[in-house]
Each structure stands twice: as structure tokens, then as C-alpha cells.
Amino acid sequence: MRRELLHELMTVSEEESKYRAGQNLIEKQLYSGESIDEIDREKLLKRGRLITVRPHSRFVDFPEHRHNYVEIMYVVQGSITHVIEGKELVMQSGDVLMLNQYVAHSIKRAEYNDIGINFIALPEFFEIPLSMLNGKNVLAEFIIGALRQKNPVSHYMLFRLDNNLQIDNLMENMIESMFHEKNGSSGYDIMNQYSMGLVFLYLLNHLEDLSHNSSMDYKETIVQAVLEYIDSDCRNANLTKIAEDTHQSVTVLSKLIKQRTGSNFQELLQQKRFSMAVKLLLDTDLSVEDIALDVGYENQSYFFRQFKSRYGMTPRKYRIEHGNVK
Missing domain, CATH: 2.60.120.280 (Regulatory protein AraC)
Structure with missing residues (x-):
């Protein structure tokens, strides 16, 4: 001053x-x-x-x-x-x-x-x-x-x-x-x-x-909206769209998500996608390729690599060891 x-x-x-x-x-x-x-x-x-x-x-x-x-x-x-x-x-x-x-x-x-x-x-x-x-x-x-x-x-x-x-x-x-x-x-x-x-x-x-x-925890409300958005449409979810819907800049929204959850948007999205993939592996007869597409991965090899990195085995082996073979 x-x-x-x-x-x-x-x-x-x-x-x-x-x-x-x-x-x-x-x-x-x-x-x-x-x-x-x-x-x-x-x-x-x-x-x-x-x-x-x-x-x-x-x-x-x-x-x-x-x-x-x-x-x-x-x-x-x-x-x-x-x-x-x-x-x-x-x-x-x-x-x-x-x-x-x-x-x-x-x-x-x-x-x-x-x-x-x-x-x-x-x-x-x-x-x-x-x-x-x-x-x-x-x-x-x-x-x-x-x-x-x-x-x-x-x-x-x-x-x-x-x-x-x-x-x-x-x-x-x-x-x-x-x-x-x-x-x-x-x-x-x-x-x-x-x-x-x-x-x-x-x-x-x-x-x-x-x-x-005082009236509401605005940051918590914004982050909750992000989590609900990922849950409702993990296949198509993207940060730019939710930033527009919540009237935030992508930079600010990214910081809020990391601050409140300890993870960034992409990490949260991947957690949800692979959680959904596991559910589909165990509860449906869908092929592994179809499951990858359903949860938002068009690149099949990327999906297989990420799945094995997370769970220590291929999707097919996971289905055999944790569910009923269809």
C-alpha cells in the first residue's frame, strides 16, 4: 500500500x-x-x-x-x-x-x-x-x-x-x-x-x-456435485463439463476436488470406472471388451494394463477367482 x-x-x-x-x-x-x-x-x-x-x-x-x-x-x-x-x-x-x-x-x-x-x-x-x-x-x-x-x-x-x-x-x-x-x-x-x-x-x-x-459449506457442496456426477455417468464424465455446470473455472474446481478428497478428478473417475468394471465382471455375462467400453475405455489395451496394475491380475482371471465363470 x-x-x-x-x-x-x-x-x-x-x-x-x-x-x-x-x-x-x-x-x-x-x-x-x-x-x-x-x-x-x-x-x-x-x-x-x-x-x-x-x-x-x-x-x-x-x-x-x-x-x-x-x-x-x-x-x-x-x-x-x-x-x-x-x-x-x-x-x-x-x-x-x-x-x-x-x-x-x-x-x-x-x-x-x-x-x-x-x-x-x-x-x-x-x-x-x-x-x-x-x-x-x-x-x-x-x-x-x-x-x-x-x-x-x-x-x-x-x-x-x-x-x-x-x-x-x-x-x-x-x-x-x-x-x-x-x-x-x-x-x-x-x-x-x-x-x-x-x-x-x-x-x-x-x-x-x-x-x-456460514450458510453452507460451499466447497463441500461443489465436490459432492462432482462425485454425484461421476457416479451417474462415469463413462462420459469430464472435468470441463462439470466445471461449466457448477460455474467454476477448471483450475479452481481441480484445486477444490484435490483439497477435499485428496485425489484429483481423473483419479476419482478411474476409481469409479474400475469399481463399475469389477461389478460388471462379477454380475453379468458381458465380455471384457464390452465392459471396458461400458465404463468409458475405448482403448482396450489401456484398460487391461490399468486393471492388472490395480488388481494384480487380468480381468478374466479376476472374474474366475472372485465370481462365477459364465
């Missing part, structure tokens, strides 16, 4: 000076009209604006609270610790935490070098980012949950990004523009909507870095 901007972000505010001097209670009037239990967007957002940024206040514990807006925290340096649903989430430099409306969470005391930036946004800010996502995916579901006027979905996601350069640059640009915007510059919201849309597109290519997701 540019040195001058980082210096601004690290400057101790008047509010922080009180906490640093020993005040243990949050300055409630800065965040809410009544109780700190629910932080009010009208205290933080200028009238007519869709988004703003605010450095996280250091030197004090924030008690459990909710927001009537969407919050995205980006850690510039150091660490910030959130507690959500009893789970302690320690954010490091470069991490992104997305909190939908009404997610209950608390934040542990941050020190001088712990710099977190809160993007405070109305749900309608995300209409343009949603249009850029083009399809059903975990980020689109997050935005749709935020846009629900009745019963918005309480939902959070934490991406552990280890200082992704593209995302860091986009975040810095948005922080810079909102910190130094000129009064009456209505174009800032639109520029930041497109910038946030680009952040979301980059995040879609880093779903393997999605560490926590």
Missing part, C-alpha cells in the same frame, strides 16, 4: 485516543442511537450514499453487535480477530471478511499496527457487482441474500488470500477514492461498484481460499 495512505490509516483518531487512554466502553453515540447491539447505517453513511469506508477502531473490545447494512472488512496489516457463532476467526493481512446484514459478531481489541478497513454498504450497492458475476455461485448467493428486503439472509464469508496482488490493488483504489473524495462527486459510488464487482470476480477464482462460510 502507498506509504502516504498507510500513514493516514494508522493515524490515531480522537475516538481511539480515548480507548488508548483507558476508556473501556465503546463511544455508543458514534454507532447507534440506542444500543450498541445494533449499529445504525445512518450514523456512518452520508445521506444519499451507497458505500463508505471506515478504519476499524483500535484499542478496545467491540461487544457482540449486528449491522443494518452489509460490511466487508479488509485487513491492511497486522491481524483482526472476530468471534462469530462462537468461532474465533483471526484475520491476517490481505484477508477479506464479508458480513451480511444482522450477522451477530464481536471483535477483539486491535493494537496500533493492526489496520482493518470496514466497507460499509447498503444492499443496493451490490446490484452492479451481482450483474457482473453472471451465474449462480457462492458470491451471487451472498448478494441475493443481502438484497432480500424481507428476511435478509444472515451470512458471512472469510477469504484467506495471503495478499493477492490484484485484490490488494482494487481495495487500495477504493479506500483511496473514498478517503479523498470531493463533496458532491456522485460518480464515486458507480466506480466503486464496478471495482467491487472486479474484487468478486477475482474471489470466484480463489474459492479454495474460502475459509469459512
Whole structure:
């Protein structure tokens, strides 16, 4: 991050000076009209604006609270610790935490070098980012949950990004523009909507870095869909097709499969094909050649080599030793 901007972000505010001097209670009037239990967007957002940024206040514990807006925290340096649903989430430099409306969470005391930036946004800010996502995916579901006027979905996601350069640059640009915007510059919201849309597109290519997701384990759901797809059509299954069906890139999907199962797509597919081949050998009168075709191998010699490598014998001998000779 540019040195001058980082210096601004690290400057101790008047509010922080009180906490640093020993005040243990949050300055409630800065965040809410009544109780700190629910932080009010009208205290933080200028009238007519869709988004703003605010450095996280250091030197004090924030008690459990909710927001009537969407919050995205980006850690510039150091660490910030959130507690959500009893789970302690320690954010490091470069991490992104997305909190939908009404997610209950608390934040542990941050020190001088712990710099977190809160993007405070109305749900309608995300209409343009949603249009850029083009399809059903975990980020689109997050935005749709935020846009629900009745019963918005309480939902959070934490991406552990280890200082992704593209995302860091986009975040810095948005922080810079909102910190130094000129009064009456209505174009800032639109520029930041497109910038946030680009952040979301980059995040879609880093779903393997999605560490926590409260509404559902999205990675597990994706991998389960892959396994069901292989089970249902092992003869024709291919990674490109399932990537298109699940709205993932082939690279990201490959990483998710390996991360969750310990095997790559081709290994899982072969396991299923040979499992099916064994079943057909034992339960049917089909020739070995027909079985190879049925499970997806047109190259007969390759099928024979792989079968012998896995089971230590030819398909015909396996049939004789483990089943009834037909």
C-alpha cells in the first residue's frame, strides 16, 4: 500500500485516543442511537450514499453487535480477530471478511499496527457487482441474500488470500477514492461498484481460499456435485463439463476436488470406472471388451494394463477367482 495512505490509516483518531487512554466502553453515540447491539447505517453513511469506508477502531473490545447494512472488512496489516457463532476467526493481512446484514459478531481489541478497513454498504450497492458475476455461485448467493428486503439472509464469508496482488490493488483504489473524495462527486459510488464487482470476480477464482462460510459449506457442496456426477455417468464424465455446470473455472474446481478428497478428478473417475468394471465382471455375462467400453475405455489395451496394475491380475482371471465363470 502507498506509504502516504498507510500513514493516514494508522493515524490515531480522537475516538481511539480515548480507548488508548483507558476508556473501556465503546463511544455508543458514534454507532447507534440506542444500543450498541445494533449499529445504525445512518450514523456512518452520508445521506444519499451507497458505500463508505471506515478504519476499524483500535484499542478496545467491540461487544457482540449486528449491522443494518452489509460490511466487508479488509485487513491492511497486522491481524483482526472476530468471534462469530462462537468461532474465533483471526484475520491476517490481505484477508477479506464479508458480513451480511444482522450477522451477530464481536471483535477483539486491535493494537496500533493492526489496520482493518470496514466497507460499509447498503444492499443496493451490490446490484452492479451481482450483474457482473453472471451465474449462480457462492458470491451471487451472498448478494441475493443481502438484497432480500424481507428476511435478509444472515451470512458471512472469510477469504484467506495471503495478499493477492490484484485484490490488494482494487481495495487500495477504493479506500483511496473514498478517503479523498470531493463533496458532491456522485460518480464515486458507480466506480466503486464496478471495482467491487472486479474484487468478486477475482474471489470466484480463489474459492479454495474460502475459509469459512456460514450458510453452507460451499466447497463441500461443489465436490459432492462432482462425485454425484461421476457416479451417474462415469463413462462420459469430464472435468470441463462439470466445471461449466457448477460455474467454476477448471483450475479452481481441480484445486477444490484435490483439497477435499485428496485425489484429483481423473483419479476419482478411474476409481469409479474400475469399481463399475469389477461389478460388471462379477454380475453379468458381458465380455471384457464390452465392459471396458461400458465404463468409458475405448482403448482396450489401456484398460487391461490399468486393471492388472490395480488388481494384480487380468480381468478374466479376476472374474474366475472372485465370481462365477459364465
